[in-house]
Amino acid sequence: MRVLEKIRPPAGTAGCPAACLIKIYKVNSSQIDFNSVVNRSYEDMLKNAVVLTVLIFFLVLPLLIRSNYLLGILIVTGLYTIIVIGLGILMGYAGQVSFGQAAFFGLGGYTAAILSTSCSWPTPAALLAAMVLPGLVAALIGRPTLKLKELYLALATLAFGILVHILFNEGGEITGGPSGLMGIPYLSLGGLVFDRDIKFYYLVLAVVLLVSLAVHNLIQSRTGRALRAIRESEHAAEAAGMDTVLLKLQAFVFSAVLAGLAGGLYAFYVTFISPSPFSFHMSVQFVLMAVVGGLGTFWGPLLGSGLVVALGEALRWAVPLVIPGAGGEYQIIFFGIILVLVMVFRPGGLGSLFSPPVHRERPGRPGEKGVDDSVAGG
Amino acid sequence: MDLTGQLLQLLFTGFTLGGIYALIALALVTTFNITGVLNMAQGEFLALGALLAASLCAAGASLPLAFVIAVATLALLGGLLERSAIHPARHAPGLILIIITIGLSISLRGLALLIWGTEPASLPAFSGGGPLFVMGAAVNPQSLWILGLVALAVAGLHAFFELTYAGKVFRACEINRTGARLVGINPAALSFLAFAGSGALGAAAGIFIAPVTLATYDMGFLLGVKGCVAAIIGGLNSVGGAVLGGLLLGILEAFGAGLVSSGLKDALSLLVLLGVLLGRPEGLIGAVAGRKV
Structure with missing residues (x-):
């Protein structure tokens, strides 16, 4: 992997040999130079x-807001x-995109709802x-299509x-049709019953934290390194023997x-589906949340979900003021436009606002006058 | 009505549905082969074209005039969207391009919702008179118009690609984009034209089906997806395959809805898509129809 990192220009330096060299130098020096190691642990x-501060912020947040509506929004976020x-x-x-x-x-x-009600x-x-x-x-659909x-x-x-x-x-009695299923019990772990919003808030916070840490560790693991290698170049990863x-x-x-x-938690939170x-x-x-926050970043998912929900x-509040009588899902116009804008100009998400846009892995790069390749060409 | 009449009736319905899917699939396949973009907003072109024409008709314009204005507007819109959203990201991976077209699709749907609301709009049938009766089965004259448009579109595209110089340019770009560039063809201009053409064809198809299905802001999405299903059945690379795929899907849906359950009609075509993707991703017809375009 190290070798791969050295020979491939790091992301964000496409077409600029100087920047590339500097980055490579940085990668090398961080392995050798003692000062950099100190710097790195300082960065860590x-x-x-920062993580701790944000965590404390979310821990005390319910004490600051006294509205159940806002708390509900936070839980859904x-x-x-x-x-x-x-x-x-x-x-x-x-x-890949789903x-x-x-x-x-x-x-x-629905699984959580049906199992906890009908099947008790x-x-x-x-x-x-x-x-x-x-x-x-997912395993069933993914196996053939991912090839x-x-x-x-x-x-x-x-x-x-x-x-x-x-x-x-159309599920009839099993799913309750369009009107859905009611009377889903509260989630109870041991003796703890999550029957109030505030309890559920802390449960969701804990789950988000656990999942984030797990993913953070996953990215540092062998599997994570392989995933990053695929991100950098699928062909190189394959050549290096990765499946x-x-x-x-x-x-x-x-x-x-x-x-x-998340769906199971949602069912136990709303107790109706x-x-x-x-x-x-x-x-x-x-998809919008994922790309707005920035892909492959630690804060991206939280940032993206928060921004899109907000x-x-x-x-929901502003549009009826401007266009009276606007009903239905008119928000989708804005979601669609933002999705397009982000994808066209900042495929790396808003997190990449301060670095140049990088379209990944395609021989004809933006601005390059040379030959351009295409899916259709093949 | 006896069983033969009933089956025949379903077959006619299937051909009408299939004709619509074939039209969408035609536009999808042509655009895909030229630009490498699977345009998920194609269905919205139908919805916008139909709604626009219905509004114009309601405002007093004659049907042919409304048709021409709607088709021209949608051609312009298609080209505009290509310039503003597809062209700047043309070097991005296919993943990003498909997300962009889906973003366009939901924006257009929201726009239609804002302008026309949720009330369905209607267009008058092109020719008056009641249904024609063939061996006990009723045929809506509008179905014949739709099939006529399919035939015209296929013949027109075929003639364009095979007989004209401009068509050869498109085909060169489809076959080998790099090679086409080397001999001085500008793929960016072709991509613009492909989207403008998709807009025009979409609007025409929307106006042809509106007398049968009514025009609603959200009619486009499932139509677009089903057009996609038809295109994939046809292998994504052949015009003939796309038309066959569309007709096949329409007939399958009509029989599914008539003989099994109408609620699951939409589910059926999605199952077909999943089935084809999981089992024969190169398309059912692709191998038979063979040659590109």
């Missing part, structure tokens, strides 16, 4: 301090963050099943997402498991 400390963390791994590292995350979210929700499973077991089932389904071009997983997940949404609506299809499949399954977890939150639009919003709330 700083990072930890936390659930979205869990989903977006998974999607971020899939998009940022495995280079337009079906809302379906995995919904599968988790204990709630933790139902939550576990809410993670396992979407994972299995193909990136387009195909996008299409397969898109079709899967709409299909699952239709099944929720890229398997790694992508693992990332996809992982993202589905996280979405299922209907098909409407799991539509295709929600899947697009998850924007949705602001639009």
Whole structure:
């Protein structure tokens, strides 16, 4: 891996040999130079301090806000963050996109709801099943499609997402049809029953923290290094003997498991479930959250979910003032436009505002007058 | 109605549906082969074209005038979207491009919702008179118009690609983009034209089907997805495959809805897409139809 990092220009330095050299020098020196090692541990400390500060902020936040509505928004943002963390791994590292995350979210929700009501499973077991089932389904869809071009997983997940949404609506007694299922019990772990918003807030906070740390560690692990290698160059990773299809499949399954977890938590939080939150639009919003926050970054998912949820709330409030009588899901105009703008100008997310835009891995680079390659050419 | 009549009726319905899907798939395949972009906003072109024409008709314009204005507007819109969203990101990976077209798709849908609201709008049928009866099955004359448009579009595209100089340029770009550039063809201009053409064809298709299905702001999305299904069945690289895929899907859907359950009609085509993607991603017809375009 080190070798690969040395011979490949680091991201963000495309076409600029000087910048490339400086970065390579930095990589090398950080391994050798004692001062840099000290600097790095100082940086780590700083990072930890930031994480700690943010954590304390979210710990005391419920004491500052006294509105249950705001608390509810925070909880939902936390659930979205869990989903977006998974999607971020899939998009940022495995280079694949899923337009079906809302379906995995919904599968988790319905699994938890049905098992804990009709089958009267204990709630933790139902939550576990809410993670396992979407994972299995993802493995089933992902295996054949991931071997193909990136387009195909996008299409397969898109079709899967709409299909699952239709099944929720047409599911008769099992899913309760369009009106959904009611009377889902509160989640109880041991003797602790999460029956109030504030308790649930801390539960979600803990889960987000655990998932973030787990992902952080995953990225540092052998699997994480392999994923980063795929991100840098899939061909090089393959040449180095990595099973890229398997790694992508693992990332996809992982993202589905996280979405299922969020769905299960959602069911136990709202104690009611209907098909409407799991539509295709929600899947697009998850993609938007992932790219707005920045792919493959630690803070990206939290930032992206927070920004998109805040924007949705602001639009819900502002648009009727400007255009009276506007109803329905008019927010999607803005979500769509922002998604396009971010993808065109900042594919690295808003986190990359301070560094030049980098379109990954394509021989014809922006601004280059030379020959340009295309999918269609092949 | 006896069983033969019923089956025949379903077959006619299937051909009408299939014709619509074929039109969308045609635009998708042509654009995909020229630009490498699978335009997920294609269905929205149909919705916008139909809604615009319906508004113009309601405002007193004659149907042909409304048709021409709507088609021209959508051609312009298609080109504009290509210049503003696709062109600046043309070197990005396919992943980013498909996200962009999905972003465009939901923006256009939201725009249609803001302008036209949720009320469905209607267009008059092109020719008056009741349904024609063939062996006990009723045929809506509008279905014939739709199939006529499909035939015209296929013949027109075929003639354009095979017989004209400009068409040869497009084909050169499809076959080998780098090679096309080397001989002085500008793929960026072709990409613009492909999107403008998709807009025009989409608007025309939308106006042709509006008398049957009514025009609503959200009609485009599922149509676009089904057009995609048809294109994928056809292997994504052949115009003939796209048309066959569209007709096949339409007939399958009509029989599924008529014989099994109408609620699951949409689910059926998505299952077909998943099935094809999981089992035969090169398309069902691709191998048979063979040659590109």
